[in-house]
Amino acid sequence: MQYSTRIGSSKKKSLSQKFFDLNWFIVLVIILVASFGFAMLYSVAGGSVDPWAKNQFIRFIIGLILMIMVAMVDIRVWMFLAYPFYAVALGLLLIVDIMGEIGKGSQRWLDLGFMNFQPSELIKIALVMALARYFHCLTDDETTQLRSLIKPIILIILPVVLVLRQPDLGTTILIVLGGIALLFAAGVRMWLFVASLIALIPAAYGAWQFLKPYQKQRVLTFLDPEKDPLGAGYHIIQSKIALGSGGIYGKGFIQGTQSQLNFLPEKHTDFIFTVIAEELGLIGGLTLLGLYFILLAYAIIVSMSVKSQFGRLLILGMVFTFFLYMFINIAMVMGLVPVVGVPLPLVSYGGSAMLTLLMAFGFILSAAIHKETSIPRGGAFA
Amino acid sequence: MNPSDANKLKMYTRRATIVSGGMLLLSSALIGRMYYLQVTNRNQYELLADKNRISMRLLAPKRGDIVDRFGREIATNTTDYRVNVIPEETKELQETLKSLGHYIPISENENKRVLKAAKKQRSFLPINIANNLDWETFSQVNVNMPDLPGVQPDMGVSRYYPEKGLVAHLVGYVGSVSENELNGDPLLELPEFKIGKNGIEKTLDDKLRGSAGNSKVEVNVLGRVIRELSRQDSVSGETTNLTIDLDIQKFAANRVSDVSAAVVVMDIHTGDLLALSSTPSFDPNDFNNGISQKKWDALREDIRKPLINKAVSGQYSPGSTFKMIVALAALEAGIVTAEETKFCGSTFKIGKRIVHCWNKNGHGHINIIQALAQSCDVYFYELALEVGIEKIHEMSTRFGLGERFNIGIMSEAKGINPNNKWKMGTQGVRWQGGDTVNAGIGQGYVSTTPLQLCVMISRMVNGGKAVEPKIFSDDDPLSMSNDIGISEKNLKIILQGMNDVYNHPRGTAFSHRSRNKNYKLGGKTGTTQVRRISTAERQTRVLKNNEKPWIERDHALFVGYGPVENPKFSICVIVEHGGGGSSTASPIARDVLEFVINNDKKRNAETII
Numbered sequence: 001m002q003y004s005t006r007i008g009s010s011k012k013k014s015l016s017q018k019f020f021d022l023n024w025f026i027v028l029v030i031i032l033v034a035s036f037g038f039a040m041l042y043s044v045a046g047g048s049v050d051p052w053a054k055n056q057f058i059r060f061i062i063g064l065i066l067m068i069m070v071a072m073v074d075i076r077v078w079m080f081l082a083y084p085f086y087a088v089a090l091g092l093l094l095i096v097d098i099m100g101e102i103g104k105g106s107q108r109w110l111d112l113g114f115m116n117f118q119p120s121e122l123i124k125i126a127l128v129m130a131l132a133r134y135f136h137c138l139t140d141d142e143t144t145q146l147r148s149l150i151k152p153i154i155l156i157i158l159p160v161v162l163v164l165r166q167p168d169l170g171t172t173i174l175i176v177l178g179g180i181a182l183l184f185a186a187g188v189r190m191w192l193f194v195a196s197l198i199a200l201i202p203a204a205y206g207a208w209q210f211l212k213p214y215q216k217q218r219v220l221t222f223l224d225p226e227k228d229p230l231g232a233g234y235h236i237i238q239s240k241i242a243l244g245s246g247g248i249y250g251k252g253f254i255q256g257t258q259s260q261l262n263f264l265p266e267k268h269t270d271f272i273f274t275v276i277a278e279e280l281g282l283i284g285g286l287t288l289l290g291l292y293f294i295l296l297a298y299a300i301i302v303s304m305s306v307k308s309q310f311g312r313l314l315i316l317g318m319v320f321t322f323f324l325y326m327f328i329n330i331a332m333v334m335g336l337v338p339v340v341g342v343p344l345p346l347v348s349y350g351g352s353a354m355l356t357l358l359m360a361f362g363f364i365l366s367a368a369i370h371k372e373t374s375i376p377r378g379g380a381f382a
Numbered sequence: 383m384n385p386s387d388a389n390k391l392k393m394y395t396r397r398a399t400i401v402s403g404g405m406l407l408l409s410s411a412l413i414g415r416m417y418y419l420q421v422t423n424r425n426q427y428e429l430l431a432d433k434n435r436i437s438m439r440l441l442a443p444k445r446g447d448i449v450d451r452f453g454r455e456i457a458t459n460t461t462d463y464r465v466n467v468i469p470e471e472t473k474e475l476q477e478t479l480k481s482l483g484h485y486i487p488i489s490e491n492e493n494k495r496v497l498k499a500a501k502k503q504r505s506f507l508p509i510n511i512a513n514n515l516d517w518e519t520f521s522q523v524n525v526n527m528p529d530l531p532g533v534q535p536d537m538g539v540s541r542y543y544p545e546k547g548l549v550a551h552l553v554g555y556v557g558s559v560s561e562n563e564l565n566g567d568p569l570l571e572l573p574e575f576k577i578g579k580n581g582i583e584k585t586l587d588d589k590l591r592g593s594a595g596n597s598k599v600e601v602n603v604l605g606r607v608i609r610e611l612s613r614q615d616s617v618s619g620e621t622t623n624l625t626i627d628l629d630i631q632k633f634a635a636n637r638v639s640d641v642s643a644a645v646v647v648m649d650i651h652t653g654d655l656l657a658l659s660s661t662p663s664f665d666p667n668d669f670n671n672g673i674s675q676k677k678w679d680a681l682r683e684d685i686r687k688p689l690i691n692k693a694v695s696g697q698y699s700p701g702s703t704f705k706m707i708v709a710l711a712a713l714e715a716g717i718v719t720a721e722e723t724k725f726c727g728s729t730f731k732i733g734k735r736i737v738h739c740w741n742k743n744g745h746g747h748i749n750i751i752q753a754l755a756q757s758c759d760v761y762f763y764e765l766a767l768e769v770g771i772e773k774i775h776e777m778s779t780r781f782g783l784g785e786r787f788n789i790g791i792m793s794e795a796k797g798i799n800p801n802n803k804w805k806m807g808t809q810g811v812r813w814q815g816g817d818t819v820n821a822g823i824g825q826g827y828v829s830t831t832p833l834q835l836c837v838m839i840s841r842m843v844n845g846g847k848a849v850e851p852k853i854f855s856d857d858d859p860l861s862m863s864n865d866i867g868i869s870e871k872n873l874k875i876i877l878q879g880m881n882d883v884y885n886h887p888r889g890t891a892f893s894h895r896s897r898n899k900n901y902k903l904g905g906k907t908g909t910t911q912v913r914r915i916s917t918a919e920r921q922t923r924v925l926k927n928n929e930k931p932w933i934e935r936d937h938a939l940f941v942g943y944g945p946v947e948n949p950k951f952s953i954c955v956i957v958e959h960g961g962g963g964s965s966t967a968s969p970i971a972r973d974v975l976e977f978v979i980n981n982d983k984k985r986n987a988e989t990i991i
């Protein structure tokens with residue numbers, strides 16, 4: 001009861017006020033990260049804005065505008081829209097699934113005319129929003145109760161099933177780990193995670209049986225890439241050669257032999273970090289990691305001063321999703337984890353991931369702008 | 383803030399800190415990995431990256447020429463004008479082929495082959511359309527390049543033998559490297575590389591081949607060359623000078639072009655082989671790109687054996703040309719003198735066997751010079767028996783019979799210089815008097831090559847010097863030949879006999895003596911039976927040569943020298959199944975010797991002027 005009175009008391013910001021409250025330094029860092037992408041896409045095209053850099057730039061501008069718009073919308077609106085948003089994303093995922101069924105083949109995207117959109121990207125942020133809202137509405141006691149976990153687990157499993165059917169191992173991992181991180185941040189009891197970890201071993205065995213042969217092959221090849229140097233291991237070996245030969249200072253912009261002479265596969269998408277490391281060296285790689293660090297550190301620090309649990313969880317969920325993209329991608333190209341097809345955030349060529357990640361940052365910025373806004377447990381517009 | 387909210391924030395802050403810690407930990411793993419790859423193992427990966435991008439292309443060396451004693455080309459290289467097409471540079475491959483068809487005829491099959499190849503190989507790799515184009519056609523294609531997108535005129539190198547079959551047995555030929563010739567040398571693995579397969583091309587292959595250069599190029603993942611990084615040019619093979627005089631070689635080969643024959647001409651003092659012909663021959667140019675099965679079969683099935691170098695590989699009974707050896711053995715042993723005569727009544731009895739002289743009327747009483755000039759068989763049956771095979775064998779050895787000279791061309795045969803030891807070794811039976819009788823006229827077990835016979839006569843007419851035959855003119859020209867230790871007196875007797883063969887009215891080759899008034903020629907005829915004449919045949923009628931099938935006819939031999947006044951050149955002529963030595967071989971020897979001597983005089987006159 002007393003919370004509702006506080007809604008009105010929260011300071012209502014004007015649009016222009018919000019615009020100035022935006023953390024422009026962070027926006028600048030985002031632009032810098034994306035610029036890494038433009039530069040590398042220009043490089044891997046042999047010094048040409050076509051076919052990738054120009055497209056990527058246009059999408060980034062659209063995404064940036066979308067991000068700022070998302071940031072300026074009141075956090076309570078996002079909380080209100082969390083479930084419908086989740087429902088829409090899940091619906092799109094279902095449509096893709098059905099279309100794939102009809103089209104007799106795996107399809108992961110919807111043709112939007114100007115770009116192909118992957119609903120599996122959208123579901124990552126939709127899930128974070130839905131879970132954040134769910135935990136926002138729980139009391140402390142409820143949070144620690146086991147039965148409170150039923151609903152979030154269903155929220156996680158539904159998209160996981162659909163994504164696995166595509167089949168997209170990378171996205172599945174992102175969804176599951178992102179979901180778990182959110183449950184953890186929300187305060188679910190620690191022993192549950194420990195127990196789950198133990199239970200994971202037989203589960204992993206079960207999942208192994210469920211994997212497609214090519215996915216199994218990827219894992220096996222990852223464990224020993226030299227076993228199949230001309231086949232599945234080729235990508236990893238070539239990527240490591242490119243990275244290693246880059247050394248500390250790199251071979252120079254548009255001078256990477258592995259990438260320019262096409263020894264490196266998928267150099268404009270999943271393996272773009274390799275190009276950075278080859279052409280700009282350890283220094284280039286660390287610079288990009290540094291920029292990512294600034295973005296994520298800022299978000300985490302801000303999250304600790306956000307008044308609403310929804311806002312906090314929203315930020316952490318987005319941060320963790322963003323981090324997973326980055327970590328899995330870089331670990332993958334360096335041969336630390338299997339090749340699962342996860343793009344390097346804001347750098348790899350591709351519209352869906354770019355838009356999704358910029359939207360995610362939109363939510364982070366929105367939560368930051370509206371950090372003083374506290375929301376009753378019953379919901380902003382309940 | 384209410385307590386619940388405060389709790390939540392506290393819980394969140396704690397958990398978020400843990401999550402952040404986890405993220406930091408994972409990130410440091412990434413940095414550690416980067417350091418490991420890019421700093422610790424950098425050199426190893428740099429090598430691997432270079433291995434990926436750098437490709438060594440071998441540059442084939444130019445094969446060395448083979449030239450005659452005056453530097454005239456016997457084997458050389460010619461530019462092979464070719465036209466290739468690069469599918470990726472055409473607008474439409476079929477269109478380009480059609481346009482190209484205006485200049486170079488492209489058959490239906492060719493067209494199909496090209497289209498098929500274009501599907502199979504990478505589109506930036508050239509496909510060969512035509513080879514060995516003449517300059518006219520090639521330049522037409524070049525001029526019309528703008529209308530022929532994707533067409534690439536190209537110039538390659540082919541081995542070329544301008545004299546075709548004339549020197550074929552000597553130089554041999556080149557061909558593609560076969561599987562069992564690969565020895566790890568990457569040069570041999572070049573697709574178009576050719577190596578010597580026969581003759582001098584083979585024996586001197588290492589010298590002629592030269593050494594490969596290389597070009598370091600940067601390639602992309604498809605193997606396309608992006609740029610050249612460095613280049614080391616190849617070193618051409620050395621030019622090989624032969625002792626052969628192409629003029630003489632040509633003259634000799636042409637003189638015997640219609641028969642199956644071998645002609646060897648030698649400088650009796652230096653051992654320089656001036657001609658080494660074998661007919662019929664083949665065109666070594668045919669082997670460059672692999673000889674066609676049809677041509678190959680024709681060469682192999684020809685009973686005249688065009689692939690054999692008869693001058694060094696053919697082994698023949700020396701026949702009467704061997705009589706000088708028998709004579710010298712006897713003279714040196716003191717068994718006979720120049721004046722002593724023997725009686726030839728046309729037959730000779732050894733044990734129960736009766737052997738015949740070629741002259742059915744017999745020669746009557748004749749001395750050793752007459753016996754040589756008239757080639758009396760009975761005289762030498764008797765003389766051989768008197769001197770014995772071991773002395774004959776020893777004399778043969780001094781004159782190079784049964785010896786392989788290793789002049790540096792392939793398949794030089796050794797022949798047989800028989801004696802008792804040889805017969806025991808090969809047949810397990812003792813040498814018989816009958817064997818000696820056969821050997822006395824150069825039949826039976828004695829077997830020689832034309833090269834050996836040429837060496838033999840050279841040593842007889844150069845004053846008994848152990849001259850060695852040679853084919854490469856860069857061999858030491860100053861090496862003095864050892865004396866073989868024959869007395870001058872006895873050599874003179876032999877020379878007189880050989881002089882009389884051509885120049886005495888009763889000499890076997892008198893009708894084919896030198897027509898030149900300035901000098902005379904000498905020599906010895908030989909006619910060797912390929913088939914033994916049976917007693918029955920002798921009683922009825924001995925078939926004349928031209929009545930027998932070719933393969934059963936006698937071989938015609940002649941060993942000669944000239945000028946008699948001051949011997950300088952020697953010759954050996956063998957015409958397989960050619961009939962008589964005097965009727966067939968001696969005119970050939972005369973013609974060639976005259977050509978050699980006249981040529982030599984002309985050349986000397988020119989040098990003096």
